[in-house]
Amino acid sequence: MNDVYELYVLGVLEPDAAQAIDEHLGDQCDYCLQHLHDAVLTTSGMAALAETRKPPKLLRRRVLESVTPRPSLTAWKFWVGALIAASVVMLSIVAWAMQSARTLRDQVAGLTQERDQLQSVVTLLSKPETKTVQFGIADNRPHGRVFLNANGGVVFVGTDLPQVATDRTLELWVIPKNGAPLAAGIFRPTAQGNSVNVWNQPVDMAQIQAVAVTVEPAQGSAKPTTQPFLVVPVG
Amino acid sequence: MQKDSTADAELIDRLRRRDPEGLAKAYDRYAPLAYSLFVRIIRDESVAEDLVQELFFRVWNRARDFDPAKGTLGVWIVSIARNMAIDHVRSAQGRLQSRIRPIEPTDQLVFSYKPIEPESVIDNARAIKEAFSTLNPNQKRVLELAYFEGFSQTEIAGQLQQPLGTIKSWMRSGLSKLRSVIKTGVAN
Numbered sequence: 117m118n119d120v121y122e123l124y125v126l127g128v129l130e131p132d133a134a135q136a137i138d139e140h141l142g143d144q145c146d147y148c149l150q151h152l153h154d155a156v157l158t159t160s161g162m163a164a165l166a167e168t169r170k171p172p173k174l175l176r177r178r179v180l181e182s183v184t185p186r187p188s189l190t191a192w193k194f195w196v197g198a199l200i201a202a203s204v205v206m207l208s209i210v211a212w213a214m215q216s217a218r219t220l221r222d223q224v225a226g227l228t229q230e231r232d233q234l235q236s237v238v239t240l241l242s243k244p245e246t247k248t249v250q251f252g253i254a255d256n257r258p259h260g261r262v263f264l265n266a267n268g269g270v271v272f273v274g275t276d277l278p279q280v281a282t283d284r285t286l287e288l289w290v291i292p293k294n295g296a297p298l299a300a301g302i303f304r305p306t307a308q309g310n311s312v313n314v315w316n317q318p319v320d321m322a323q324i325q326a327v328a329v330t331v332e333p334a335q336g337s338a339k340p341t342t343q344p345f346l347v348v349p350v351g
Numbered sequence: 352m353q354k355d356s357t358a359d360a361e362l363i364d365r366l367r368r369r370d371p372e373g374l375a376k377a378y379d380r381y382a383p384l385a386y387s388l389f390v391r392i393i394r395d396e397s398v399a400e401d402l403v404q405e406l407f408f409r410v411w412n413r414a415r416d417f418d419p420a421k422g423t424l425g426v427w428i429v430s431i432a433r434n435m436a437i438d439h440v441r442s443a444q445g446r447l448q449s450r451i452r453p454i455e456p457t458d459q460l461v462f463s464y465k466p467i468e469p470e471s472v473i474d475n476a477r478a479i480k481e482a483f484s485t486l487n488p489n490q491k492r493v494l495e496l497a498y499f500e501g502f503s504q505t506e507i508a509g510q511l512q513q514p515l516g517t518i519k520s521w522m523r524s525g526l527s528k529l530r531s532v533i534k535t536g537v538a539n
């Protein structure tokens with residue numbers, strides 16, 4: 117048996133010998149092809165003579181990623197996805213900025229309102245005809261003052277007021293001697309239970325029997341829907 | 352043997368269908384052998400890694416040329432790997448590349464010639480390894496120099512300071528023993 121086939125497959129034949137086999141194989145000699153096939157098996161088996169080494173774990177991933185690149189459709193989707201994600205972030209920022217602006221505007225409006233209220237209170241308090249009614253005395257129970265002025269309206273200053281659910285509000289009522297209670301403004305106490313509510317309406321001092329506070333739905337009510345937890349007689 | 356080559360045919364089938372899982376399985380089966388071979392021949396782990404990547408890139412791109420009925424994926428991978436490694440060493444050393452069998456004839460042999468029966472390169476390699484252990488040191492030495500270093504018989508003669516005829520004789524007897532294992536394997 118000639119070893120020329122293995123030597124040929126190994127590539128260790130001298131160039132002229134190798135070239136002769138190349139030319140011969142061009143003729144599709146079955147005998148030689150069969151022997152070359154066996155020679156390939158023999159020589160490929162010699163790979164096992166190499167000391168066994170474990171390929172690094174990362175190599176597997178590298179290989180798989182390099183030969184299975186993301187198809188262009190996926191790349192396209194990826195970029196559109198990235199664009200959408202970026203847009204969402206953008207929108208979020210815009211929304212946040214708008215929300216911030218709104219909050220700021222609200223805060224400014226709130227401050228303006230508070231300032232106006234304070235001015236009203238100061239104005240009211242400074243007037244000699246303003247009637248002051250103190251209510252409650254003990255801490256931990258609602259207490260405070262109600263200021264009444266015929267032209268300025270009613271100012272309610274309360275402490276230790278109850279907290280209300282987010283979908284609820286406190287509502288101040290001016291209760292005349294005759295007729296239905298008048299809605300005098302909604303307000304939410306601070307976390308400390310403090311609140312000032314100003315009702316800027318001329319009032320008929322002689323006709324006011326009391327002021328009261330009820331818990332109402334967040335937007336307030338035209339008529340009290342619950343029993344008042346606080347009634348301050350002012351008569 | 353039968354079991355492994357059946358699995359090889361399945362691998363080829365998946366590769367032809369461009370199923371990445373097929374490549375992952377081919378990698379799991381043959382990358383250790385190919386990597387070991389690259390490291391042994393080139394003696395540089397990072398180059399070996401690059402060549403493993405290139406090798407499986409070729410497997411992926413040549414998948415259509417494989418025939419599941421022939422079950423020769425492993426033979427092809429190992430043959431190509433060895434040629435790639437020798438090519439690399441030779442070009443790194445500036446040695447002539449004319450003697451190495453270009454990859455295409457090996458391709459042709461593996462792709463075009465139906466084996467007598469399906470074989471598994473890994474089982475085959477195991478048998479070769481066993482047979483190799485029965486060779487005498489001279490036979491081993493010349494075959495290692497040819498397979499792992501890509502030396503011609505003349506170069507081996509120069510390296511071992513032996514007459515060319517002696518080298519040829521050692522090689523012939525060594526290859527004969529290995530070949531008989533393949534024959535026996537096929538006969539079984």
Ligand SMILES: [Zn+2]
Pocket residue numbers: 140145146147148149
């Ligand atoms: Zn022939």
